[in-house]
Amino acid sequence: MLYLIGLGLGDAKDITVKGLEVVRRCSRVYLEAYTSVLSVGKEALEEFYGRKLILADREEVEQEADNILKDADISDVAFLVVGDPFGATTHSDLVLRAAKLGIPYRVIHNASILNAVGCCGLQLYKFGETVSIVFWTDTWRPESFFDKVKKNRRNGMHTLCLLDIKVKEQSLENLIKGKKVYEPPRYMSVSQAAQQLLEIVQNHRLQGEEPAITEETLCVGLARVGAEDQKIAAGTLQQMCTVDLGGPLHSLIITGGNLHPLETEMLSLFSIPENSSESQCIDGP
Amino acid sequence: MLYLIGLGLGDAKDITVKGLEVVRRCSRVYLEAYTSVLSVGKEALEEFYGRKLILADREEVEQEADNILKDADISDVAFLVVGDPFGATTHSDLVLRAAKLGIPYRVIHNASILNAVGCCGLQLYKFGETVSIVFWTDTWRPESFFDKVKKNRRNGMHTLCLLDIKVKEQSLENLIKGKKVYEPPRYMSVSQAAQQLLEIVQNHRLQGEEPAITEETLCVGLARVGAEDQKIAAGTLQQMCTVDLGGPLHSLIITGGNLHPLETEMLSLFSIPENSSESQCIDGP
Numbered sequence: 001m002l003y004l005i006g007l008g009l010g011d012a013k014d015i016t017v018k019g020l021e022v023v024r025r026c027s028r029v030y031l032e033a034y035t036s037v038l039s040v041g042k043e044a045l046e047e048f049y050g051r052k053l054i055l056a057d058r059e060e061v062e063q064e065a066d067n068i069l070k071d072a073d074i075s076d077v078a079f080l081v082v083g084d085p086f087g088a089t090t091h092s093d094l095v096l097r098a099a100k101l102g103i104p105y106r107v108i109h110n111a112s113i114l115n116a117v118g119c120c121g122l123q124l125y126k127f128g129e130t131v132s133i134v135f136w137t138d139t140w141r142p143e144s145f146f147d148k149v150k151k152n153r154r155n156g157m158h159t160l161c162l163l164d165i166k167v168k169e170q171s172l173e174n175l176i177k178g179k180k181v182y183e184p185p186r187y188m189s190v191s192q193a194a195q196q197l198l199e200i201v202q203n204h205r206l207q208g209e210e211p212a213i214t215e216e217t218l219c220v221g222l223a224r225v226g227a228e229d230q231k232i233a234a235g236t237l238q239q240m241c242t243v244d245l246g247g248p249l250h251s252l253i254i255t256g257g258n259l260h261p262l263e264t265e266m267l268s269l270f271s272i273p274e275n276s277s278e279s280q281c282i283d284g285p
Numbered sequence: 286m287l288y289l290i291g292l293g294l295g296d297a298k299d300i301t302v303k304g305l306e307v308v309r310r311c312s313r314v315y316l317e318a319y320t321s322v323l324s325v326g327k328e329a330l331e332e333f334y335g336r337k338l339i340l341a342d343r344e345e346v347e348q349e350a351d352n353i354l355k356d357a358d359i360s361d362v363a364f365l366v367v368g369d370p371f372g373a374t375t376h377s378d379l380v381l382r383a384a385k386l387g388i389p390y391r392v393i394h395n396a397s398i399l400n401a402v403g404c405c406g407l408q409l410y411k412f413g414e415t416v417s418i419v420f421w422t423d424t425w426r427p428e429s430f431f432d433k434v435k436k437n438r439r440n441g442m443h444t445l446c447l448l449d450i451k452v453k454e455q456s457l458e459n460l461i462k463g464k465k466v467y468e469p470p471r472y473m474s475v476s477q478a479a480q481q482l483l484e485i486v487q488n489h490r491l492q493g494e495e496p497a498i499t500e501e502t503l504c505v506g507l508a509r510v511g512a513e514d515q516k517i518a519a520g521t522l523q524q525m526c527t528v529d530l531g532g533p534l535h536s537l538i539i540t541g542g543n544l545h546p547l548e549t550e551m552l553s554l555f556s557i558p559e560n561s562s563e564s565q566c567i568d569g570p
Contacts, residue, residue, distance in 0.1 A: 124371060
């Protein structure tokens with residue numbers, strides 16, 4: 001049996017009791033380590049689970065999935081994913097390969113950022129399409145996600161922006177040389193995402209468009225959702241550009257306007273003081 | 286401290302390790318029992334948690350929230366919610382009351398139906414606004430949610446339809462007489478929801494509209510997501526009208542069209558045989 005097990009969002013103890021039982025009895029346990037990360041490292045998980053974990057990077061999962069599935073028809077193999085196993089679309093592929101090989105599978109769900117963002121008080125059913133914001137480079141500055149944000153906002157829907165994670169990336173030079181030397185991991189912060197967004201807003205304005213999103217659009221920055229030191233800050237897009245929410249992972253919500261009074265009241269728990277020259281961190285419960 | 290703890294979707298063991306530790310040390314533990322239910326009853330939870338649970342119905346939570354929050358400033362109180370605490374908007378209210386009383390709170394997240402539906406293979410980021418379908422009565426047949434379904438579909442987005450739960454409802458007669466006698470709980474099935482939907486489609490057609498949804502629109506029915514006996518069936522809206530997915534809780538997805546090849550391939554794992562006169566249950570992993 002292949003078990004896809006969500007680890008939730010905080011630390012080692014956010015696994016479910018059911019998930020932990022399965023992890024402890026499986027013959028091999030993989031940890032997917034490229035679509036998301038926990039605030040604690042592999043060693044902390046290994047200690048709490050009482051099991052050695054095999055790190056599965058993107059190459060492994062996409063190119064050597066058969067290794068992961070080996071003998072899963074006669075023994076139990078666990079594939080651990082931060083958040084929920086189906087938060088990242090890439091894991092459907094593993095399920096399909098298992099199905100083709102006649103290997104049964106089970107999913108043990110957990111919280112993912114897609115539902116845990118509800119903690120800021122915005123109503124989950126009012127979220128539109130989720131978008132991803134990637135790190136811009138000198139030559140690659142994609143803006144296409146912005147159309148989805150605009151569409152959501154025109155429809156009164158909030159947009160959850162998942163922020164880029166660069167883990168085990170090679171520099172162009174190393175890639176060309178075929179050197180398996182990896183850059184240090186990078187995680188996009190709320191302020192970096194807000195700055196890129198603001199640049200897009202300004203580009204659209206230069207082109208004569210009245211942008212659906214402006215400097216004044218109400219946004220919510222979230223950091224380390226589900227962890228003890230989670231932080232949430234509600235303020236304008238302009239304010240998000242300078243907010244410092246601390247370590248990764250960060251997410252950004254662009255509200256859809258027309259908030260329900262309960263939403264407004266909840267966000268007020270996290271609002272950035274209006275006159276703060278440098279926006280401060282808000283301690284989220 | 287007030288702890289809002291998600292129980293996940295399956296049975297007693299779907300609580301997180303962190304959540305279980307908190308439940309076991311809190312001075313009072315409430316179980317919210319009206320927005321969703323687990324496949325196991327209160328007694329099974331009490332046995333596994335090793336704690337007595339206080340059932341909190343809608344009246345209690347909405348009208349007597351102060352009882353729940355009593356002494357939460359000097360002791361720990363847990364409020365357990367099936368799925369994730371913020372899956373239902375009603376729980377923001379409890380958080381706001383706590384905040385007003387100066388009671389700190391923490392959220393322990395878990396899977397909710399909003400993210401666990403990813404198990405059918407439809408990509409979560411492509412879901413639009415979530416809707417609720419309620420039981421029609423002779424005099425109350427709301428159709429307004431259908432506009433949201435149409436809008437989602439026009440935008441290529443899937444729609445998750447949460448299906449009605451009637452727990453602790455009074456008959457009109459008992460309500461008028463002020464008798465606290467409650468009707469047996471009712472849970473809307475996928476086939477009931479599909480039948481109501483089809484009636485709306487036909488109404489729209491009678492009014493000369495070309496409906497965005499037809500009998501042939503691809504839908505996915507899900508039952509008891511996260512439980513051992515979870516079932517998923519993919520087929521047309523017409524097929525959903527006769528599908529029998531067993532006991533509650535059920536959810537229905539109306540796809541947005543334009544599926545990604547991975548989505549199509551995943552759904553094929555659950556497709557209803559084309560020529561089945563009575564649609565059969567598909568065993569979901």
